[in-house]
Amino acid sequence: MRTFVLRARAASTHSQTLLANVGGDAHSEILAHTLMNAIFVAQSHRDDVVVHLVLESTQDYSRTITFVAAEMRDIGGFHEQALLAKVVRALDASAGMGKEQMKAVESGITVRTQSFEKVVKELAEDGHQLYMMDPKGENIRELDFAQKPCFLLTDHIPMPKKSFNSLKRLGTEKISLGPTMLFASQCVVLINNELDLAGF
Numbered sequence: 573m574r575t576f577v578l579r580a581r582a583a584s585t586h587s588q589t590l591l592a593n594v595g596g597d598a599h600s601e602i603l604a605h606t607l608m609n610a611i612f613v614a615q616s617h618r619d620d621v622v623v624h625l626v627l628e629s630t631q632d633y634s635r636t637i638t639f640v641a642a643e644m645r646d647i648g649g650f651h652e653q654a655l656l657a658k659v660v661r662a663l664d665a666s667a668g669m670g671k672e673q674m675k676a677v678e679s680g681i682t683v684r685t686q687s688f689e690k691v692v693k694e695l696a697e698d699g700h701q702l703y704m705m706d707p708k709g710e711n712i713r714e715l716d717f718a719q720k721p722c723f724l725l726t727d728h729i730p731m732p733k734k735s736f737n738s739l740k741r742l743g744t745e746k747i748s749l750g751p752t753m754l755f756a757s758q759c760v761v762l763i764n765n766e767l768d769l770a771g772f
């Protein structure tokens with residue numbers, strides 16, 4: 573299984589604000605691009621992928637929307653509009669939820685009022701090896717992938733400094749895809765390709 577966590581610090585948990593920010597400062601389109609490149613391949617999709625989108629621009633709680641590719645039905649296409657519609661549906665379903673609650677949205681999609689810190693802690697406790705994507709990290713090609721790799725990415729707002737210490741305590745390793753600063757969605761393409769080449 574390949575797991576991706578996108579910490580979208582600028583992404584609104586209010587569905588209409590999120591949609592209004594496609595192409596705006598918050599770059600909501602990053603969510604759709606990341607989902608597309610994590611899950612879809614030509615004429616098919618990857619069954620072994622889980623994506624957690626953590627939206628952090630909120631009046632109450634962060635939202636973690638989880639997509640389990642193998643369980644998703646009726647995706648409705650892989651274009652921005654279809655994928656953002658899934659995010660919107662999850663956000664609308666989560667309106668009024670209390671802290672750290674979970675709701676099933678549709679097959680393969682759940683929404684939780686869960687912070688990034690809690691999500692990564694749970695993943696680490698569940699045996700995932702956390703890999704923080706960072707151009708200054710270890711070259712991905714020199715890495716022996718752990719059994720349950722989980723790749724951590726951000727949007728255009730960098731990870732806050734205090735997150736690094738807690739991630740370190742969870743055994744997070746920093747890995748690089750090269751010297752060029754890429755979009756999160758481009759990182760996902762390259763990571764999937766490296767895993768494919770490694771016969772993962």
Ligand SMILES: C[S@@+](CC[C@H](N)C(=O)[O-])C[C@H]1O[C@@H](n2cnc3c(N)ncnc32)[C@H](O)[C@@H]1O
Pocket residue numbers: 705706707708724725726727728729730731747748749750751752753754755756759
């Ligand atoms: C647009 S970048 C974030 C840029 C952000 N302003 C910063 O300075 O960190 C989005 C994500 O991709 C990761 N990333 C971008 N290029 C990378 C590379 N060459 N190797 C590893 N991770 C990369 C970043 O670490 C970040 O998680």
